[in-house]
Amino acid sequence: MWHAEMVPREETGPEHLPGAVGGVTRIAQTVRRPTGPWTPAVHELLTYLHDNGLRGIPALHGFDDEGREVLEHVEGRGVPIDREIVLDTVLVEAVTWLRDFHDLVDGFRPEGVRTWRGPGAVELGADQIICHHDPGAYNWIIQSGHFVAMIDWDMAGPGRPIDDLAFLAWTAIPLYRATPTSEVARRLDLLVEAYGEWGPMTVLEAVIARMTTASDRIEAGQARGDQGFLNLAKVGEPQRTRDRVAAFRLRLPEIDAAL
Ligand SMILES: Nc1ncnc2c1ncn2[C@@H]1O[C@H](COP(=O)(O)OP(=O)(O)O)[C@@H](O)[C@H]1O
Numbered sequence: 001m002w003h004a005e006m007v008p009r010e011e012t013g014p015e016h017l018p019g020a021v022g023g024v025t026r027i028a029q030t031v032r033r034p035t036g037p038w039t040p041a042v043h044e045l046l047t048y049l050h051d052n053g054l055r056g057i058p059a060l061h062g063f064d065d066e067g068r069e070v071l072e073h074v075e076g077r078g079v080p081i082d083r084e085i086v087l088d089t090v091l092v093e094a095v096t097w098l099r100d101f102h103d104l105v106d107g108f109r110p111e112g113v114r115t116w117r118g119p120g121a122v123e124l125g126a127d128q129i130i131c132h133h134d135p136g137a138y139n140w141i142i143q144s145g146h147f148v149a150m151i152d153w154d155m156a157g158p159g160r161p162i163d164d165l166a167f168l169a170w171t172a173i174p175l176y177r178a179t180p181t182s183e184v185a186r187r188l189d190l191l192v193e194a195y196g197e198w199g200p201m202t203v204l205e206a207v208i209a210r211m212t213t214a215s216d217r218i219e220a221g222q223a224r225g226d227q228g229f230l231n232l233a234k235v236g237e238p239q240r241t242r243d244r245v246a247a248f249r250l251r252l253p254e255i256d257a258a259l
């Protein structure tokens with residue numbers, strides 16, 4: 001049986017891992033992350049996914065003596081989305097993973113209320129699944145040129161599958177900045193094909209809805225004093241996303257014409 005305490009701290013000193021929200025530390029082959037009221041539901045979800053054979057998620061190792069959650073440190077590298085556009089092959093691998101995750105998580109239907117970070121204590125609606133809700137390329141691990149894992153499950157909670165696909169498209173095509181229209185159309189086709197459910201314009205309409213919701217959630221999180229959301233104010237959120245969505249909306253007709 002694996003215990004977090006079995007990894008000697010002296011082996012590799014704690015290393016701060018910068019993320020959007022912050023507070024993540026690596027110790028040897030583990031990461032230690034802050035917890036919150038959402039943690040039990042997220043752990044129940046990760047355990048279900050692991051037990052049912054989903055690849056590409058960090059193994060869960062419980063809690064350490066400081067009460068932080070302990071997860072497997074997945075070997076590889078992250079994606080600095082402002083400086084890197086992932087290869088077509090990596091985009092397709094990540095979307096294929098998202099489809100596998102959604103197909104599997106459709107069977108995860110906990111009875112009664114669970115507390116999730118976004119909506120708080122809610123029941124899973126009959127027409128909903130548990131989404132990742134933050135499957136941006138900055139939460140992917142790439143190993144030897146391949147997508148190998150989706151990390152950062154704190155935002156998981158009830159939603160519609162297209163919400164995750166839209167969020168992924170926003171950061172990985174990418175749509176949040178001025179990617180040439182021909183590239184947007186080409187990579188959107190790859191994404192649509194790999195997921196195999198909705199056409200390109202349906203996904204783009206969902207992007208506007210999803211990223212508007214993202215801005216609203218950040219604003220609400222800041223208003224209720226959630227430290228993770230407050231940290232996002234340092235990079236100008238939620239106004240930064242609102243401005244980007246407005247700019248993207250203006251490009252829609254041009255992208256539509258290029259499809
Ligand atoms: N399980 C993991 N395996 C490898 N690297 C990780 C893992 N979890 C986090 N990291 C690294 O730490 C960074 C921040 O962690 P993340 O869980 O994304 O937190 P944040 O909420 O701050 O974005 C990630 O961008 C990634 O580089």
Ligand SMILES: [Mg+2]
Pocket residue numbers: 019020021138139152
């Ligand atoms: Mg992250």
